[in-house]
Amino acid sequence: MIWNEKMETMSRDDLIALQSERLVATVKRVYDNVPAYRAKMDAIGLKPEDIKGVEDLTKLPFTTKADLRENYPFGLFAVPQDEIVRVHASSGTTGKPTVVGYTAKDIEMWSECVARCMTMAGVTKKDIVQVAYGYGLFTGGLGAHYGAEYIGATTVPMGTGNTQKLVTLMKDFGATAIACTPSYLLHISEVLKEAGEIGNLKLKAAICGAEPWTEEMRLQIERNLNIHAHDIYGLSEVMGPGVACDCEFHEGLHVCEDYFIPEIISPTTLEPVAPGETGELVFTTISKEGLPLIRYRTRDLTSITYDKCKCGRTTCRISRFKGRSDDMLIIRGVNVFPSQVEEALLGVDGVSPHYLIKVDRVNNLDTLEIMVEVDGKFFSDEIKGLEALSVKIGKAVQQMIGLNAKIKLVEPRTIERSMGKAVRVIDNRKLV
Amino acid sequence: MQAKQLSVFIENREGRLDEVLAVIAAAKVNILSLSLADTSEYGLLRLIVSDPAKADAALRANGFSSMLTDVLVVRLDNKVGSLQSFLAEISKTEINLEYMYGLTIEKEGKASLVIKASDLAKASSILLSSGAELLSAEDIAKLC
Numbered sequence: 001m002i003w004n005e006k007m008e009t010m011s012r013d014d015l016i017a018l019q020s021e022r023l024v025a026t027v028k029r030v031y032d033n034v035p036a037y038r039a040k041m042d043a044i045g046l047k048p049e050d051i052k053g054v055e056d057l058t059k060l061p062f063t064t065k066a067d068l069r070e071n072y073p074f075g076l077f078a079v080p081q082d083e084i085v086r087v088h089a090s091s092g093t094t095g096k097p098t099v100v101g102y103t104a105k106d107i108e109m110w111s112e113c114v115a116r117c118m119t120m121a122g123v124t125k126k127d128i129v130q131v132a133y134g135y136g137l138f139t140g141g142l143g144a145h146y147g148a149e150y151i152g153a154t155t156v157p158m159g160t161g162n163t164q165k166l167v168t169l170m171k172d173f174g175a176t177a178i179a180c181t182p183s184y185l186l187h188i189s190e191v192l193k194e195a196g197e198i199g200n201l202k203l204k205a206a207i208c209g210a211e212p213w214t215e216e217m218r219l220q221i222e223r224n225l226n227i228h229a230h231d232i233y234g235l236s237e238v239m240g241p242g243v244a245c246d247c248e249f250h251e252g253l254h255v256c257e258d259y260f261i262p263e264i265i266s267p268t269t270l271e272p273v274a275p276g277e278t279g280e281l282v283f284t285t286i287s288k289e290g291l292p293l294i295r296y297r298t299r300d301l302t303s304i305t306y307d308k309c310k311c312g313r314t315t316c317r318i319s320r321f322k323g324r325s326d327d328m329l330i331i332r333g334v335n336v337f338p339s340q341v342e343e344a345l346l347g348v349d350g351v352s353p354h355y356l357i358k359v360d361r362v363n364n365l366d367t368l369e370i371m372v373e374v375d376g377k378f379f380s381d382e383i384k385g386l387e388a389l390s391v392k393i394g395k396a397v398q399q400m401i402g403l404n405a406k407i408k409l410v411e412p413r414t415i416e417r418s419m420g421k422a423v424r425v426i427d428n429r430k431l432v
Numbered sequence: 433m434q435a436k437q438l439s440v441f442i443e444n445r446e447g448r449l450d451e452v453l454a455v456i457a458a459a460k461v462n463i464l465s466l467s468l469a470d471t472s473e474y475g476l477l478r479l480i481v482s483d484p485a486k487a488d489a490a491l492r493a494n495g496f497s498s499m500l501t502d503v504l505v506v507r508l509d510n511k512v513g514s515l516q517s518f519l520a521e522i523s524k525t526e527i528n529l530e531y532m533y534g535l536t537i538e539k540e541g542k543a544s545l546v547i548k549a550s551d552l553a554k555a556s557s558i559l560l561s562s563g564a565e566l567l568s569a570e571d572i573a574k575l576c
Contacts, residue, residue: 374441374474374497381439381476381501382530382548383469409474411443413495 003119007258008313019261020053022286027051030292033078036071037294054261057284058272063296065098068237073099078292089137090236090335100236101290107146109287110239113256114147117245121205121230123177125152132158132166132180133210139240140210140333144179147242167191174202181333182208182217186364189224198225207232209241210333212321212431237296238283244318249310252317259287262318264304267325278303280325281318299326329425331359332366336401338424341370344400348393354415360428368405370397375412433566434552435505436484440477441497452477452496459490462576467533480535480546482576503548504556505572507565510543521562527551
């Protein structure tokens with residue numbers, strides 16, 4: 001089943017012509033409306049008219065998360081603020097979040113993208129879709145919600161946090177599809193299995209994303225729940241969930257290429273790599289109005305194939321992700337940079353800069369533990385003093401990254417000192 | 433009159449207590465009493481020793497988190513009700529007792545207690561005025 005036959009099965013030549021036309025218009029628009037982009041292009045002597053089609057894409061400068069931060073909050077928006085109907089925000093590498101804005105047309109485009117992805121998972125207007133991503137500043141909840149509604153499916157805005165209610169409503173409503181993070185779905189499946197409810201469900205498909213997961217995990221979810229599980233990809237800067245998704249053949253994620261031009265570059269040389277080779281994924285948005293992005297470095301490592309898929313779609317496919325080219329962690333769907341944790345710790349009086357972040361997965365849910373050295377200056381000789389310190393550190397971390405972490409106080413010098421780059425993170429999850 | 437207690441932060445790991453004691457022994461400091469308060473992840477070792485400053489320096493030099501804390505060491509008659517009668521005086525006030533532990537039993541029918549209170553100066557004067565004997569750092573050093 002294909003949602004938009006015309007766009008998803010277009011010939012490569014027609015697609016390149018369409019991308020070229022949209023790219024030229026986008027470059028002109030950002031040059032005229034966004035001072036930061038103009039400054040970057042002027043700095044290398046590039047004029048909008050130098051970009052005549054996708055073949056000229058590599059002439060354009062890259063955009064990074066740092067650009068979004070430097071232009072916080074609305075500096076990269078290409079339309080006046082009154083054209084913006086929605087903003088979302090995700091955590092940045094330091095205190096300031098990354099803010100993204102959408103016009104009414106952007107929201108419709110986003111809904112279209114998610115509709116294409118959900119259709120790949122077999123969702124139609126006859127379905128009942130539970131959206132169990134977080135609603136709010138995070139793009140997951142509202143993104144999936146609008147897509148499901150766009151298809152015409154009955155959409156249930158569950159949000160996260162109340163698994164028991166989710167399970168009850170899944171059964172009572174006869175939900176046929178669910179959108180949530182894969183680790184959460186695996187957890188839900190265990191709860192359902194324990195309650196002996198699997199046979200009483202009408203669930204047939206899951207659209208999971210917002211965090212990396214393995215093929216083994218996907219198959220485990222399919223077996224546990226007797227459903228089809230699909231991998232949806234996106235990032236708030238580019239749009240949110242729906243940038244790409246895998247079809248029923250699960251041989252890579254189809255990119256909505258009429259809206260986003262993907263490239264794979266070497267993270268070291270920044271030069272494009274040969275097709276099929278692994279590198280960093282870069283996106284240029286060519287339809288977005290609110291926050292167009294030129295050659296945005298996602299930091300996600302993957303490869304692209306342009307071979308036609310058995311499903312009939314002609315859009316290129318990105319492979320399952322192979323990691324990141326930076327140190328960002330995705331914990332319970334939340335983007336976390338070790339530098340944020342460090343900033344939170346240093347904000348607490350007297351805490352030493354020696355810490356270690358330990359991430360694991362227990363009962364299919366991510367756990368976050370932060371080991372902090374107790375040094376002579378701030379340790380208390382009373383248990384309640386030490387407990388108050390743990391609570392204080394925990395609160396500071398929660399405020400910074402939005403996640404509850406287990407704070408473990410350890411003796412001085414127990415966290416290994418390295419000669420070169422300090423080891424700040426131990427990730428015991430097997431995600432790639 | 434206050435005495436110095438040595439407090440050491442230790443993780444709940446095999447052999448850690450032993451390592452702390454080894455450092456103190458190597459510094460030729462004698463231990464008169466100790467108390468170990470523990471949580472699931474770490475413990476606090478509190479000690480009354482012959483030379484707290486020396487033990488503290490030795491522990492720090494060996495990478496431990498240790499500190500000196502002011503406490504009261506009260507010497508009581510070793511008989512029924514003597515502890516209760518002293519504590520009754522303190523409980524009439526706003527002073528909180530943070531923790532207490534006993535010292536090794538002495539000769540001459542006396543027993544000593546280590547007391548950490550929220551207001552040490554006040555607790556000390558109450559105890560003195562009710563006839564308790566408080567030990568100083570020098571007294572303790574002599575006991576060792």
